[in-house]
Each structure stands twice: as structure tokens, then as C-alpha cells.
Amino acid sequence: MIEISHVNKWYSPSFQVLTDCTTSVTKGEVVVVCGPSGSGKSTLIKCVNALEPFQSGDISVDGTKVNDPKTDLPKLRSRVGMVFQHFELFPHLKIIDNLCLAQQKVLDRSRDKAMAKGMQLLERVGLKEQAQKYPANLSGGQQQRVAIARALAMDPIVMLFDEPTSALDPEMVSEVLDVMVDLAHEGMTMMVVTHEMGFARKVANRVIFMDRGEIVEDAAKEDFFGKPRSDRAQKFLSKILSH
Amino acid sequence: MFANLDFDVIRRALPYLFFEGMTFTLTLTALAALGGLVFGTALALMRLSGFKILGRVAGVYVDFMRSLPLVLVIFWFYFLVPYIGQWVTGASRPISVGAFASSLITFIMFEAAYFSEIMRAGIQSISRGQPAAASALGLTYAQTMRYVVLPQAFRNMLPVLITQTIVLFQDTSLVYVLSITDFLGAASKVAQRDGRLVEMYLFAAVVYFTISCIASFGVRRLQARIAIIR
Ligand SMILES: Nc1ncnc2c1ncn2[C@@H]1O[C@H](COP(=O)(O)OP(=O)(O)OP(=O)(O)O)[C@@H](O)[C@H]1O
Ligand SMILES: [Mg+2]
Numbered sequence: 001m002i003e004i005s006h007v008n009k010w011y012s013p014s015f016q017v018l019t020d021c022t023t024s025v026t027k028g029e030v031v032v033v034c035g036p037s038g039s040g041k042s043t044l045i046k047c048v049n050a051l052e053p054f055q056s057g058d059i060s061v062d063g064t065k066v067n068d069p070k071t072d073l074p075k076l077r078s079r080v081g082m083v084f085q086h087f088e089l090f091p092h093l094k095i096i097d098n099l100c101l102a103q104q105k106v107l108d109r110s111r112d113k114a115m116a117k118g119m120q121l122l123e124r125v126g127l128k129e130q131a132q133k134y135p136a137n138l139s140g141g142q143q144q145r146v147a148i149a150r151a152l153a154m155d156p157i158v159m160l161f162d163e164p165t166s167a168l169d170p171e172m173v174s175e176v177l178d179v180m181v182d183l184a185h186e187g188m189t190m191m192v193v194t195h196e197m198g199f200a201r202k203v204a205n206r207v208i209f210m211d212r213g214e215i216v217e218d219a220a221k222e223d224f225f226g227k228p229r230s231d232r233a234q235k236f237l238s239k240i241l242s243h
Numbered sequence: 244m245f246a247n248l249d250f251d252v253i254r255r256a257l258p259y260l261f262f263e264g265m266t267f268t269l270t271l272t273a274l275a276a277l278g279g280l281v282f283g284t285a286l287a288l289m290r291l292s293g294f295k296i297l298g299r300v301a302g303v304y305v306d307f308m309r310s311l312p313l314v315l316v317i318f319w320f321y322f323l324v325p326y327i328g329q330w331v332t333g334a335s336r337p338i339s340v341g342a343f344a345s346s347l348i349t350f351i352m353f354e355a356a357y358f359s360e361i362m363r364a365g366i367q368s369i370s371r372g373q374p375a376a377a378s379a380l381g382l383t384y385a386q387t388m389r390y391v392v393l394p395q396a397f398r399n400m401l402p403v404l405i406t407q408t409i410v411l412f413q414d415t416s417l418v419y420v421l422s423i424t425d426f427l428g429a430a431s432k433v434a435q436r437d438g439r440l441v442e443m444y445l446f447a448a449v450v451y452f453t454i455s456c457i458a459s460f461g462v463r464r465l466q467a468r469i470a471i472i473r
Pocket of ligand 2: 041042043
């Protein structure tokens with residue numbers, strides 16, 4: 001579903017943020033990406049839907065090369081759901097309109113159809129009653145669930161998550177993780193940057209560990225938690241699990 | 244000094260002052276603000292587009308307009324437009340442009356320079372995550388601007404935009420150089436005709452002051468409301 005091969009990216013000639021990253025996510029797979037701050041996790045995941053350009057290597061999603069200038073990027077992105085650390089709901093639009101905007105403008109769905117789909121998804125994330133409110137009136141956990149619903153409204157073939165719970169108060173983390181776990185159980189293909197190792201243990205198929213722009217470890221969940229091969233991953237794990 | 248003032252002259256001139264003068268002033272203000280906002284937003288988008296040449300053209304335009312006194316722009320534009328029109332259309336004689344059209348175009352072009360700076364600040368005040376989220380949903384650049392960035396920039400900047408429009412409202416009185424009957428023009432015509440300069444100019448000042456004050460008060464209420472929404 002996602003093929004990442006030998007991707008290199010520089011922010012400036014002297015600063016290489018991604019070094020020879022190669023991995024893949026197959027259909028129905030849940031891959032967790034972790035690593036220390038600044039290791040390039042966000043950058044890598046943003047390269048997948050071309051929100052960030054990269055200088056060499058290839059990434060393809062469902063067979064479409066994202067770094068091909070001929071690729072219709074808006075069309076490709078509409079099939080790749082993305083959830084951000086800071087939710088990024090559109091504050092000037094009601095919750096329901098946050099869910100309808102792209103359905104109507106990108107997928108050309110009628111207002112009625114978009115609304116029906118939106119309400120169905122709000123119900124699914126337990127927020128039907130909030131449809132007519134504005135994002136500012138919702139808690140962080142609620143906003144993030146809306147953001148997930150907004151991405152799902154486009155019927156994506158894969159979902160990308162960039163630290164979806166790290167901006168949340170601790171008591172709201174689980175309400176968002178529950179939605180993600182359900183999604184994983186339904187067979188959604190997911191690439192998730194997170195430090196929530198409980199989530200990784202529960203639903204991940206593979207775990208990728210990044211450090212200084214490199215994929216240091218790319219292993220099945222059991223192997224990763226059982227005994228990471230690299231020192232750096234071991235140190236990182238023991239640090240994070242001792243919290 | 245005030246003993247022999249005749250304020251009745253104002254009462255008698257009211258219909259003329261408001262139906263002719265103020266109507267013109269408000270029409271010019273509204274149309275110039277609207278046109279200036281549209282043109283100014285276009286300039287702001289040019290400057291932020293990432294295309295160097297477009298940005299430079301818009302930048303030079305804005306700097307040029309902002310370094311000229313408005314009254315000179317009005318004056319020169321009025322005299323030059325017929326010749327520019329002639330040159331553009333290739334006509335044999337200078338094109339006649341009415342004083343209203345000429346002043347409207349001037350104000351739109353002049354205000355656009357100021358509105359563009361306001362809209363630029365408004366666009367830049369929006370976090371980069373917003374356009375990123377819009378793109379991630381599949382919206383094109385134009386759609387992202389149209390539905391996500393510009394509405395927020397406009398809303399955030401509304402108090403500043405209105406404040407600039409209040410300035411514009413006062414500046415429209417400069418059309419007197421074209422002997423147009425705006426509110427001030429009407430007041431001054433009556434003043435000359437009846438020899439009641441003090442009364443009329445005093446009254447004009449009070450009217451400009453009152454309207455601007457009410458508008459400013461509205462802006463402050465609006466600011467408080469926007470602060471709550473955000
Ligand atoms: N637009 C940019 N220009 C220059 N450098 C950048 C830019 N964006 C990110 N970086 C740098 O690139 C590196 C990797 O950033 P990235 O956001 O991918 O890390 P991350 O692994 O997601 O970290 P975090 O856990 O803090 O989110 C960091 O050192 C960051 O400072
Ligand atoms: Mg990050």
C-alpha cells in the first residue's frame with residue numbers, strides 16, 4: 001500500500017533530515033513509528049502524502065508515485081487520511097462543516113450526502129450532539145476524534161497519524177486511542193507516529209524506530225518489544241516504558 | 244462670536260447634505276472598500292505566492308502607492324486616466340471618465356495597497372497546520388485559500404479592516420479637488436452660497452466625528468467578540 005524506498009531529504013545543504021529511509025506498509029497493516037524528538041518521524045510521514053517534498057528516493061501509495069510531477073496530488077491526498085498532533089480543525093466552520101467541506105469540494109458529493117456521511121461518522125466517534133458547535137467549544141480529545149472522522153469522511157485507503165495524542169491532557173488520550181484501535185480492528189491500513197506503546201502492543205503489526213533521520217529498527221511487534229537489536233532502540237524503549 | 248450664528252441654515256440644507264452629499268460619500272466608501280479589499284487580497288496572495296516576479300510586482304506597487312499623498316493620486320489620476328484610456332484602447336481622443344468613476348478607481352487602487360498589507364498579515368497569522376490540513380484532505384491550493392485560509396484571515400483582521408475603512412470614509416472628502424459633491428463638498432457649497440462657513444464646517448466636523456466614533460465603538464465590541472471565538 002505504501003512503498004518508501006531510499007528516501008533522502010535535506011532541509012538545507014548541511015542538514016539532512018532523512019537518510020536512506022526504506023520501508024513499506026502493506027494493506028491492512030498497522031505500523032507504529034517511534035523515536036526521539038527531532039528524529040524525523042513527522043517529516044517521514046508527511047513525505048508519504050507529499051506535504052513535504054524530498055530530494056531523492058521514491059514513495060508510492062497504492063501504486064501511484066507521489067514524487068512524480070505528473071501525479072495529481074490533490075486526488076492522491078484525498079485518498080490518504082491524515083491526523084495531526086494539533087488537530088487542525090477549521091475553527092471558522094462548524095463541526096459538521098469541517099466534515100463536509102472536502103467531501104463536497106474534492107469528491108463533489110452533494111450537501112445531503114456529505115451531511116449524512118458526516119453525521120454517521122460523528123455518531124461513530126460519539127460526537128453526534130456536537131455537530132452544530134464550533135471546534136473551540138470542544139475539548140482536545142473531542143477535537144481529535146472529529147479530526148479522525150473528518151479524515152474518514154473521504155473514504156481513505158490508508159490513514160496517517162502524527163502523534164495524535166501527544167497534545168492531549170492525559171485523561172483524554174484513551175478516548176482517542178479507542179477510536180484508533182477500533183479502526184485498526186476493522187482492517188484500516190495505518191501508519192502511526194506515536195509514543196503510546198500500549199497502543200503499539202495492542203494493534204501494531206510492525207514497529208519502526210527512527211533516530212537521527214534513519215530507520216534504525218523495522219521489526220515485527222513481538223521482536224521489537226521482545227528484544228530490539230540496536231542499542232539506541234533499547235535505550236529509547238527503557239526510557240519510555242519507565243514513565 | 245457665537246451670538247450671531249444661524250443654525251437654521253443647517254436644518255434647511257439637511258436634505259441636500261444627506262441625500263446628495265452623504266449618499267455619495269457612503270457609496271464611494273463602500274465601493275472603494277469592497278474593491279480595495281478584493282484587489283488588496285489579490286496583491287497579498289501575489290506577495291505570498293512564492294513566485295518571485297509576482298511578489299516583486301505587488302511589492303513595488305504597494306510601496307509606490309503608500310509613498311504618495313492621496314490627494315495627489317486623486318488629482319493626477321483624474322487628469323491621466325483619459326489619456327491612459329486612450330492609449331489602452333487606441334482611441335483617437337482622450338476617453339472621458341466621469342469624476343465619480345475616476346475617484347472610485349483611484350480609491351480602490353490606493354486602498355488596495357493598505358488592505359493588501361492587512362490581509363497579508365492576516366494570512367501570515369494563520370498557522371501552517373491549517374493549509375497543511377486542507378491540502379491533506381485533497382483541497383487544491385486555490386480551494387485551500389478560498390475556503391480555509393482567507394475566511395480566517397478576513398475574520399481575524401475584520402477590526403483592522405473596518406478601522407482602515409473609517410480612515411477611508413474620512414479620506415473620501417479629498418474628492419473636493421475634483422469639485423465633486425460629496426458630504427463635505429455639499430456642506431461647503433451651502434457654506435459659500437449662504438455665507439455661513441462656520442456653521443457648515445462645524446456641522447460637517449460633528450457628522451464625520453459622530454459616524455467615525457460610532458464605527459470605532461462597533462469595532463471594539465467586535466474585537467471583544469472575536470477574542471472569545473478564538
Ligand atoms: N521546515 C523545516 N525547516 C528546517 N528544519 C526543520 C523543518 N521542519 C523540521 N525541521 C527539523 O527537522 C528535524 C526533524 O523534524 P521532525 O518534525 O520530523 O521530527 P520528529 O521526529 O517528528 O520530532 P517530534 O517528536 O519533536 O515531533 C528536527 O531537527 C527539526 O528541527
Ligand atoms: Mg513530530
